[in-house]
Amino acid sequence: MNIGIDAGGTLVKAAYMHNHSLKFKRFPISRLGDAASWINGFEKAKICMTGGKAALLKSMINYKVAEMVEFEATCDGVRYLLAKNDGSEKSYILTNVGTGTSIHHIDHNKQQRLGGTGVGGGTIMGLSQLLTGLTDYEAIVSLAAKGVRDRIDLKVSHIYEGAEPPLPGDITASNFGNILPQGSTDPLTKEDRLASVIGLVGETVAVVSVLAAGHYGVSSIIYIGSSFVRNDPLKEVVESYTKLGGASPVFPEHGEYSGAIGALLSLG
Numbered sequence: 001m002n003i004g005i006d007a008g009g010t011l012v013k014a015a016y017m018h019n020h021s022l023k024f025k026r027f028p029i030s031r032l033g034d035a036a037s038w039i040n041g042f043e044k045a046k047i048c049m050t051g052g053k054a055a056l057l058k059s060m061i062n063y064k065v066a067e068m069v070e071f072e073a074t075c076d077g078v079r080y081l082l083a084k085n086d087g088s089e090k091s092y093i094l095t096n097v098g099t100g101t102s103i104h105h106i107d108h109n110k111q112q113r114l115g116g117t118g119v120g121g122g123t124i125m126g127l128s129q130l131l132t133g134l135t136d137y138e139a140i141v142s143l144a145a146k147g148v149r150d151r152i153d154l155k156v157s158h159i160y161e162g163a164e165p166p167l168p169g170d171i172t173a174s175n176f177g178n179i180l181p182q183g184s185t186d187p188l189t190k191e192d193r194l195a196s197v198i199g200l201v202g203e204t205v206a207v208v209s210v211l212a213a214g215h216y217g218v219s220s221i222i223y224i225g226s227s228f229v230r231n232d233p234l235k236e237v238v239e240s241y242t243k244l245g246g247a248s249p250v251f252p253e254h255g256e257y258s259g260a261i262g263a264l265l266s267l268g
């Protein structure tokens, strides 16, 4: 049994082969002990770990475990997923929206980390909690889907009211920038607040990725990370902002397991 593990800041992801098909498993980092017990339950598995919590998880395993650099594992996993999905991309920007966001340029077999932003999935969780008290990911995303951003976010068309804007009027001029001028009308709902949090994160991630794509002359941006899991509101924002920026967004199926898949592949 071979198992690839990506222990990130928020979630531990595992990828392994079972009956000739790729299987996945996930544990929250608050249940790292459960992840360790699950791994220790396999007598003589071959394990490769990656991610920021790999060393900690490794120290809880009863047998020898290999370790691998996170960015290499992630890029190898993405390459595998794209090839499997018939993807022809050879040169692209890879944006991993995990707890934080990491941006890479992939050109055939070379990968270069370009940088990142602290605005990521952890921001969705943290700001959502501050603004609504909610802590459950599924609840946050499902309420965000019903929210309206218009009274919280300032659009270009709000500023250029009655005039011809030099930009598409629908794009955001200032995330959360519409709160002060609007004064005290109806209270803002949780749904509206959450929709604006997702908007802030999605737009930031997409704009930074689009700038990187322009700089390197590539058109495809591959978006991965658990922040997109069952999160249509985030996908929609990222998709529209990426297209507005002239690039093509791709959300590979199982992209959140890229690091775990890369670690699994390294075991041969």
Ligand SMILES: Nc1ncnc2c1ncn2[C@@H]1O[C@H](COP(=O)(O)OP(=O)(O)OP(=O)(O)O)[C@@H](O)[C@H]1O
Pocket (backbone or CB within 6 Å): 007, 008, 009, 010, 011, 012, 028, 051, 052, 097, 098, 099, 100, 101, 120, 121, 122, 123, 124, 125, 137, 224, 225, 226, 227, 228, 229, 256
């Ligand atoms: N069940 C879940 N519980 C908590 N967060 C979730 C869940 N499903 C999706 N998420 C979202 O995914 C994000 C974590 O993504 P991911 O698993 O890719 O990060 P990570 O690998 O743990 O972190 P990093 O790579 O930054 O160390 C969370 O911040 C949250 O927005």
Ligand SMILES: [Mg+2]
Pocket (backbone or CB within 6 Å): 006, 008, 009, 051, 098, 099, 259
């Ligand atoms: Mg990660």
